[in-house]
Amino acid sequence: MSVAPTKSISASTRLGAVFGRPIRHSASPAMQNAGIASLGLDWMYAACDVSPDVLKVALEGARAMRWIGVNLTVPHKLLAVPFMDLLDDSAQRWGAVNTVVFEAEDDEGLWRPLGQIRDLGGPLRMRGYNTDADAIVRAIREDLAIEPRGARVLLLGAGGAGRTAALRLADEGVGELWLVNRTPSKAEALARELEERFPAVHIGLGYPASDVEIVLNATSLGLKPGDPLPVDASQFSLGKAFTAYDMVYRPSQTPFLQAAQAAGCRVANGLGMLLYQGAAALELWSGRPAPVEAMKTALIQEVYGQRA
Numbered sequence: 622m623s624v625a626p627t628k629s630i631s632a633s634t635r636l637g638a639v640f641g642r643p644i645r646h647s648a649s650p651a652m653q654n655a656g657i658a659s660l661g662l663d664w665m666y667a668a669c670d671v672s673p674d675v676l677k678v679a680l681e682g683a684r685a686m687r688w689i690g691v692n693l694t695v696p697h698k699l700l701a702v703p704f705m706d707l708l709d710d711s712a713q714r715w716g717a718v719n720t721v722v723f724e725a726e727d728d729e730g731l732w733r734p735l736g737q738i739r740d741l742g743g744p745l746r747m748r749g750y751n752t753d754a755d756a757i758v759r760a761i762r763e764d765l766a767i768e769p770r771g772a773r774v775l776l777l778g779a780g781g782a783g784r785t786a787a788l789r790l791a792d793e794g795v796g797e798l799w800l801v802n803r804t805p806s807k808a809e810a811l812a813r814e815l816e817e818r819f820p821a822v823h824i825g826l827g828y829p830a831s832d833v834e835i836v837l838n839a840t841s842l843g844l845k846p847g848d849p850l851p852v853d854a855s856q857f858s859l860g861k862a863f864t865a866y867d868m869v870y871r872p873s874q875t876p877f878l879q880a881a882q883a884a885g886c887r888v889a890n891g892l893g894m895l896l897y898q899g900a901a902a903l904e905l906w907s908g909r910p911a912p913v914e915a916m917k918t919a920l921i922q923e924v925y926g927q928r929a
């Protein structure tokens with residue numbers, strides 16, 4: 622791993638961070654600090670190990686210290702919703718918050734992201750956004766080169782990430798969405814919610830008999846060495862899928878992706894999703910287009926080392 626030049630931090634450097642638990646594996650600081658440097662901002666982005674029982678205190682602390690913003694990862698995305706002063710449409714629609722923007726009143730009394738204005742020291746409010754959902758669709762389009770609209774999709778996992786993916790893909794107009802989860806009741810509850818909100822999408826429980834354009838792993842299986850595959854090979858052959866996406870990006874080649882590739886699928890790991898949600902967050906804080914290439918380079922170097 623290369624050592625990045627030390628950024629100079631001064632009394633005027635403004636702060637942001639990702640809160641999660643576990644968090645020490647996070648590639649977000651490398652990615653965001655590269656983006657921040659590329660934009661020439663005097664900001665610093667860290668990673669904080671925050672347990673769910675102190676999430677509210679941690680968010681209030683960030684507000685009290687007048688941070689620019691915060692990202693939230695496992696297990697905070699649902700828990701944070703009631704702590705926000707305002708929810709953006711994205712957070713309301715997908716029911717989860719992964720990006721918090723601290724807002725203040727500018728010279729004209731308009732509420733604006735603190736990162737985009739001179740800090741006058743007045744009260745701050747917390748607005749919650751969801752940048753994950755759009756990142757899923759963008760990653761499928763750009764990294765798998767496939768159009769989700771009308772596609773048959775097999776979704777593995779109905780936890781937080783699986784639910785966001787299911788809702789966003791249904792909103793994108795997929796043709797069929799098949800749900801598989803270790804705990805069937807969660808998949809059933811998600812199926813009911815999808816049927817109510819997106820009556821045009823065919824929702825199936827369990828494995829489809831037909832081919833699918835996309836099989837998407839939204840479970841945590843693959844993160845740990847020795848994890849079983851998220852798909853039951855006796856019930857669904859990966860040869861029946863055209864493409865496979867794994868939200869896991871560490872390791873970069875999960876057993877699921879290896880098996881899918883061996884079965885002839887076009888594959889991509891979750892690095893793109895991480896990149897696109899992070900780029901969207903930086904745009905919300907800064908009000909400027911994110912330097913996606915610089916962020917991607919830093920991310921690849923952080924995750925894959927010099928091999929990238």
Ligand code: ATR
Pocket residue numbers: 695777778779780781782783802803804807839840841842
């Ligand atoms: P996230 O926010 O990352 O989605 P989560 O809500 O805890 O985290 O969801 C984890 C997903 O991985 C769930 O679909 C979970 O299945 P359950 O709903 O049955 O818990 C799935 N998962 C985790 N460990 C698993 C395992 N050993 N076998 C199968 N599925 C597993």
